[in-house]
Amino acid sequence: MQINQNYLNLKDSYLFTNIENRVKNFQQKHPNVKLIRMGIGDVTLPLADAVVHAMRKAVDEMGGASTFHGYSSERGYEFLRDSIKKYYLAKGVHLNLSEIFVSDGAKSDIGNVLDIFGRENTALIPDPVYPVYVDTNIMHGRRIEFLAGNEENEFLPLPDASMPADIIYLCSPNNPTGSVYNKEKLQVWVDYANKNDAIILFDAAYEIFVSDDNLPSSIFQIPGAENCAIEFGSFSKTAGFTGVRCGYTIVPENLKRKINGEFISLNKLWLRRQTTKFNGVSYITQRGADAALSEKGLAQIRENIGYYRQNAKIIADTLSELKIWFTGGRHSPYIWLRTNGMSSWEFFDFLLEKARLIGTPGAGFGECGEGFLRLSAFGDRENVRRGMRQFKEIINTL
Amino acid sequence: MQINQNYLNLKDSYLFTNIENRVKNFQQKHPNVKLIRMGIGDVTLPLADAVVHAMRKAVDEMGGASTFHGYSSERGYEFLRDSIKKYYLAKGVHLNLSEIFVSDGAKSDIGNVLDIFGRENTALIPDPVYPVYVDTNIMHGRRIEFLAGNEENEFLPLPDASMPADIIYLCSPNNPTGSVYNKEKLQVWVDYANKNDAIILFDAAYEIFVSDDNLPSSIFQIPGAENCAIEFGSFSKTAGFTGVRCGYTIVPENLKRKINGEFISLNKLWLRRQTTKFNGVSYITQRGADAALSEKGLAQIRENIGYYRQNAKIIADTLSELKIWFTGGRHSPYIWLRTNGMSSWEFFDFLLEKARLIGTPGAGFGECGEGFLRLSAFGDRENVRRGMRQFKEIINTL
Numbered sequence: 200m201q202i203n204q205n206y207l208n209l210k211d212s213y214l215f216t217n218i219e220n221r222v223k224n225f226q227q228k229h230p231n232v233k234l235i236r237m238g239i240g241d242v243t244l245p246l247a248d249a250v251v252h253a254m255r256k257a258v259d260e261m262g263g264a265s266t267f268h269g270y271s272s273e274r275g276y277e278f279l280r281d282s283i284k285k286y287y288l289a290k291g292v293h294l295n296l297s298e299i300f301v302s303d304g305a306k307s308d309i310g311n312v313l314d315i316f317g318r319e320n321t322a323l324i325p326d327p328v329y330p331v332y333v334d335t336n337i338m339h340g341r342r343i344e345f346l347a348g349n350e351e352n353e354f355l356p357l358p359d360a361s362m363p364a365d366i367i368y369l370c371s372p373n374n375p376t377g378s379v380y381n382k383e384k385l386q387v388w389v390d391y392a393n394k395n396d397a398i399i400l401f402d403a404a405y406e407i408f409v410s411d412d413n414l415p416s417s418i419f420q421i422p423g424a425e426n427c428a429i430e431f432g433s434f435s436k437t438a439g440f441t442g443v444r445c446g447y448t449i450v451p452e453n454l455k456r457k458i459n460g461e462f463i464s465l466n467k468l469w470l471r472r473q474t475t476k477f478n479g480v481s482y483i484t485q486r487g488a489d490a491a492l493s494e495k496g497l498a499q500i501r502e503n504i505g506y507y508r509q510n511a512k513i514i515a516d517t518l519s520e521l522k523i524w525f526t527g528g529r530h531s532p533y534i535w536l537r538t539n540g541m542s543s544w545e546f547f548d549f550l551l552e553k554a555r556l557i558g559t560p561g562a563g564f565g566e567c568g569e570g571f572l573r574l575s576a577f578g579d580r581e582n583v584r585r586g587m588r589q590f591k592e593i594i595n596t597l
Numbered sequence: 598m599q600i601n602q603n604y605l606n607l608k609d610s611y612l613f614t615n616i617e618n619r620v621k622n623f624q625q626k627h628p629n630v631k632l633i634r635m636g637i638g639d640v641t642l643p644l645a646d647a648v649v650h651a652m653r654k655a656v657d658e659m660g661g662a663s664t665f666h667g668y669s670s671e672r673g674y675e676f677l678r679d680s681i682k683k684y685y686l687a688k689g690v691h692l693n694l695s696e697i698f699v700s701d702g703a704k705s706d707i708g709n710v711l712d713i714f715g716r717e718n719t720a721l722i723p724d725p726v727y728p729v730y731v732d733t734n735i736m737h738g739r740r741i742e743f744l745a746g747n748e749e750n751e752f753l754p755l756p757d758a759s760m761p762a763d764i765i766y767l768c769s770p771n772n773p774t775g776s777v778y779n780k781e782k783l784q785v786w787v788d789y790a791n792k793n794d795a796i797i798l799f800d801a802a803y804e805i806f807v808s809d810d811n812l813p814s815s816i817f818q819i820p821g822a823e824n825c826a827i828e829f830g831s832f833s834k835t836a837g838f839t840g841v842r843c844g845y846t847i848v849p850e851n852l853k854r855k856i857n858g859e860f861i862s863l864n865k866l867w868l869r870r871q872t873t874k875f876n877g878v879s880y881i882t883q884r885g886a887d888a889a890l891s892e893k894g895l896a897q898i899r900e901n902i903g904y905y906r907q908n909a910k911i912i913a914d915t916l917s918e919l920k921i922w923f924t925g926g927r928h929s930p931y932i933w934l935r936t937n938g939m940s941s942w943e944f945f946d947f948l949l950e951k952a953r954l955i956g957t958p959g960a961g962f963g964e965c966g967e968g969f970l971r972l973s974a975f976g977d978r979e980n981v982r983r984g985m986r987q988f989k990e991i992i993n994t995l
Contacts, residue, residue, distance in 0.1 A: 200763040200796050201715030202854055206866050241667040251660035254881065258656060261840065262649035268840040269639040303701050303842075303876070310874030311709075314736065317599030334873045338712065365598040398598050442659065442666040442880045444701075456600055468604050475732045476708030478701075481882055482840045483652065 205340040214330075214563035218547070225551055234551075235586040237514075237574045238559040240374065240533070242439040244506060246487070247499035250438060253490030257483040271479040274470070275301025275447070279485045282492040283432070283447055292419040298451055298466060300473055301480050301488075305404050305433035305446040310335040311476070312400065312429060312448065315468040316366060323364030325356050327375055327564035327571070329402070332368045341366075347567050354378045354526050354535065358391040367392060369418070370402040372409060375564045375573040376535040377527015379414050385421045392427035396456070398465075399428040404446075407437045407504055409530045425451040429465070436532065438491035438500045445480055445488040507532050510583045511576035517587040521594050532576040535561065539597070546572050553596075554589040603738040612728075612961035616945070623949055632949075633984040635912075635972045636957040638772065638931070640837040642904065644885070645897035648836060651888030655881040669877040672868070673699025673845070677883045680890040681830070681845055690817040696849055696864060698871055699878050699886075703802050703831035703844040708733040709874070710798065710827060710846065713866040714764060721762030723754050725773055725962035725969070727800070730766045739764075745965050752776045752924050752933065756789040765790060767816070768800040770807060773962045773971040774933040775925015777812050783819045790825035794854070796863075797826040802844075805835045805902050807928045823849040827863070834930065836889035836898045843878055843886040905930050908981045909974035915985040919992050930974040933959065937995070944970050951994075952987040 218238060226234070246254075260266035274280065280299040287294050302308050313335055322336045326345040336343050344362050348354035354376040369388060371380040380388070392399050399418065406416040418424045430449040434440035450469045455462040490496045515528035518536055525536035538546035543560035550556045550572075561571030576583065616636060624632070644652075658664035672678065678697040685692050700706050711733055720734045724743040734741050742760045746752035752774040767786060769778040778786070790797045797816065804814040816822045828847040832838035848867045853860040888894045913926035916934055923934035936944035941958035948954045948970075959969030974981065 200794050200854060201717055202856060202861055202863070202866060203713050203715050204856065206713065206869060207856070207861075209869060243665070243667070245662050245665040246659045248660065251656055254656045254659075255653060258649055258652045258881075261644045261652075262646065264643050267641070267643040267837075269641070269837075270839045303878075306876040307874060315601050315604065317601050319599050331873060338870070338873070396598050439665075439667075441668045442877075444876065444879050456598060458600060458602065458605070463600055463605075465600070468600060471604060471607060472736070475729060475736070476705060478704040478842065479840075480701075481842050481879060483656075483881060484879055 203338065205338050208337050209334055214559070218557070218559065221548065221551065222557060232555055234555050234557055235578075235582045235589070236557045237578060237583070237586055238557045240575050240577060241441050242436060242507075242577050243579060244439055244503045246439055246443070247491060247496055247503065249490045249493055249496035249499055250487045254483050254487040257486035261482065268482040271482060271485070273474045273477050273479050275299070275480060276482070276485050276489075279489045282489050286492050287417065287419070290417050290420060292417050294419075294449060295452060298449055300448045300450065300469060301485065302446050302448060302473075302477070303444045303480055304435065305402065305431040305448075306331060308431050308446060308448040309400065309402060311472065312469065313339055313341075314472050314476075315465060316398070320365035321363065322366045322368065323362060323397075324368045325370075326566055327354070327561060327568035328368065329370060329374050330564065333565075345565070345567075348376065349567060350524065350537070355380055355384060357384060357387055363395065365397050367397050367399045368402070369399055370404075371415070372405040372527070372531035373533075374402075374405065375533055375559065375561065375568070377531030377533035378535070379409060379530045382413070382415050382421060385415050385418060389418070389421045389423045389427060393423050397427065398454075399424070401428050401430045403430050404433040405436055405531055406432065407500070408508065408532060410508065411530065414530060419449065419451070425453045427454070429454065434488050434491060437504075438488065438496070439503060440488070440491075443484055443487060445484050506580070507576045510578060510580060513583050513587055514574055514576060517591055521591060523594070528576070534574045534576070535571055536574065538570055538572050543569055543572055549593070550590070553593040554586070556586045556590055601736065603736050606735050607732055612957070616955070616957065619946065619949065620955060630953055632953050632955055633976075633980045633987070634955045635976060635981070635984055636955045638973050638975060639839050640834060640975050641977060642837055642901045644837055644841070645889060645894055645901065647888045647891055647894035647897055648885045652881050652885040655884035659880065666880040669880060669883070671872045671875050671877050673697070673878060674880070674883050674887075677887045680887050684890050685815065685817070688815050688818060690815050692817075692847060693850060696847055698846045698848065698867060699883065700844050700846060700871075700875070701842045701878055702833065703800065703829040703846075704729060706829050706844060706846040707798065707800060709870065710867065711737055711739075711764075712870050712874075713863060714796070718763035719761065720764045720766065721760060721795075722766045723768075724964055725752070725959060725966035726766065727768060727772050728962065731963075743963070743965075746774060747965060748922060748935075753778055753782060755782060755785055761793065763795050765795050765797045766800070767797055768802070769813070770803040770925070770929035771931075772800075772803065773931055773957065773959065773966065775929030775931035776933070777807060777928045780811070780813050780819060783813050783816060787816070787819045787821045787825060791821050795825065796852075797822070799826050799828045801828050802831040803834055803929055804830065805898070806906065806930060808906070809928065812928060817847065817849070823851045825852070827852065832886050832889060835902075836886065836894070837901060838886070838889075841882055841885060843882050904978070905974045908976060908978060911981050911985055912972055912974060915989055919989065921992070926974070932972045932974070933969055934972065936968055936970050941967055941970055947991070948988070951991040952984070954984045954988055
């Protein structure tokens with residue numbers, strides 16, 4: 200028996216373990232200090248009433264002989280796919296129900312989608328980046344090219360003709376930098392992909408934070424994307440579903456590639472993958488997700504997003520006042536700031552010890568993240584205020 | 598961009614589509630005939646009260662600021678893994694919490710586990726079989742050997758030294774045949790795997806139907822299995838969770854393989870796979886699964902299993918009375934019967950047209966399934982009674 204030896208090429212991601220260890224050491228030395236956690240990307244507000252109400256009803260249905268639901272379609276219930284279709288229609292994007300695949304979360308789909316691609320493809324991954332893009336390709340033994348994000352391109356790299364790629368990862372609004380591609384820049388990527396027979400895997404997990412209608416919140420708002428892109432959506436940040444688990448993947452019917460003279464539909468390949476290795480999402484979860492997209496639900500979840508966005512503004516305003524370079528915060532829950540000459544980890548320790556504030560060192564997201572730090576706005580308002588007061592004080596001591 | 602061309606080698610599984618088409622045609626001709634569905638393997642009884650109660654409470658917690666849960670561990674909450682540990686302890690199997698991985702269902706894990714194995718392995722798959730074992734290996738381009746199940750071996754094939762294998766699939770109680778390996782036969786498999794450095798993927802989805810303590814309901818009841826086996830468990834049949842989605846995979850800490858001189862832990866490989874391509878199961882679902890394993894929950898789900906088992910007995914008794922050869926029914930919700938000289942599909946049509954009864958043609962589960970048919974006991978008592986009365990009548994006309 201042989202294991203998949205590509206796994207031996209994975210670096211253990213020590214990022215969050217490393218953070219936790221440093222925090223533990225600090226707290227042992229200072230047991231009475233209250234730390235402010237602005238590192239994690241997990242939501243903190245409870246589920247919206249509309250969602251709770253719908254899931255409570257669904258639980259009761261599952262307990263009744265005449266209302267019980269067994270296996271659902273691996274694609275997801277039509278009622279939910281129909282709501283997702285309407286959600287996209289409001290963005291000016293027309294989808295067929297057959298192009299929408301409901302899942303237990305974008306992270307699963309982003310990893311699993313690589314099943315339908317050949318190993319000989321080259322993956323093009325921006326740096327800094329969500330580590331899952333890198334690790335899932337290493338597991339397949341795929342060649343990876345990194346595209347540098349930096350201050351010059353505001354962490355929004357554009358195609359580089361010297362870097363031919365088959366699978367291109369784009370995340371906008373970006374994790375970890377919070378930067379957002381505008382339509383012109385995203386059009387450049389779509390045109391590049393179509394010209395080079397590449398596929399764009401577009402991670403739209405943070406799309407609801409886009410507050411400017413001139414900025415794209417779906418790649419399918421860009422002409423030509425239906426011929427080259429797969430989009431991953433999530434209820435995790437949109438509706439606070441990190442602990443409920445629901446996402447969706449959009450694979451256009453037009454997304455085809457010619458193999459041995461015949462056109463193969465990637466939609467059909469993904470359907471085959473999901474019907475073979477997946478068995479659908481809980482009826483209760485799907486009812487909750489559907490309620491989140493109802494008129495009432497959308498109003499409630501947008502109120503929560505507004506709360507996080509206001510937190511982000513408090514962080515951003517502090518940084519502007521301190522003249523610290525940063526991206527994000529406006530159309531994203533993340534703020535990506537320069538660590539003023541210190542290394543990511545030096546600045547992390549500095550914040551921890553002097554400001555009692557926990558961030559995420561940018562170096563944990565890739566080489567190009569060195570010299571930066573990520574702050575998350577998914578927290579309690581009072582903590583964010585206190586955190587930024589303490590941040591300001593220590594920066595002024597420098 | 599290249600697709601995974603192994604997908605082009607998949608045969609479309611027309612089985613259930615084919616069944617639905619024939620049923621549709623029949624109903625168009627006979628709109629007033631009430632058909633009895635004994636084909637599908639989906640549960641019909643509602644969730645147990647203990648489960649409904651726990652999930653209702655969990656939904657309310659998710660709606661409260663102080664009781665909300667965000668991301669859970671990809672391994673699953675400790676409260677649920679601890680209940681699974683106790684469930685196995687009652688079978689005489691000692692597990693560490695680190696050996697238990699909670700997931701959204703056994704089907705996902707059975708497909709995804711192949712990620713950690715090399716492509717050069719040969720998979721040994723009994724025939725007839727759950728089609729997912731075959732398709733997931735075709736997707737990886739792995740060599741597959743089939744092991745024939747038949748009347749002589751009561752559809753419980755044993756190792757064949759002329760068929761070297763690296764990955765061995767065993768499903769007991771079996772889907773579709775309902776046959777169960779005894780301890781002696783399972784020991785032969787475990788010894789064979791240990792001798793040949795093979796891994797057994799043991800599908801225990803139907804373990805709760807085992808009503809004889811002398812029969813194994815977990816492969817880890819067999820000495821040596823902790824060095825060669827991974828077990829897949831499911832709440833789908835156990836607790837009626839087909840529409841709720843929860844399962845678990847047991848990967849022993851002792852399961853290691855020597856690669857380039859060093860021992861690699863398959864438990865660590867699976868943990869890495871899950872932390873990279875999976876994000877845990879809904880808190881609400883995990884609370885429901887945990888309640889199913891509580892004292893009250895177990896009593897309630899065993900009552901449901903007893904109901905299905907009684908259905909199975911009604912089917913089995915009818916077949917015995919008619920002197921039709923069959924397996925299963927005693928420790929399984931499935932009965933696998935000989936189609937008396939007709940082909941699987943001829944017998945399917947015969948049952949449909951004459952007895953108004955829908956079964957599943959054995960040929961749909963592999964070449965060795967030809968000449969057999971599967972009946973499912975997951976139905977309503979009155980329908981099963983009526984179905985078997987009608988079955989008896991038409992058999993007597995032969």
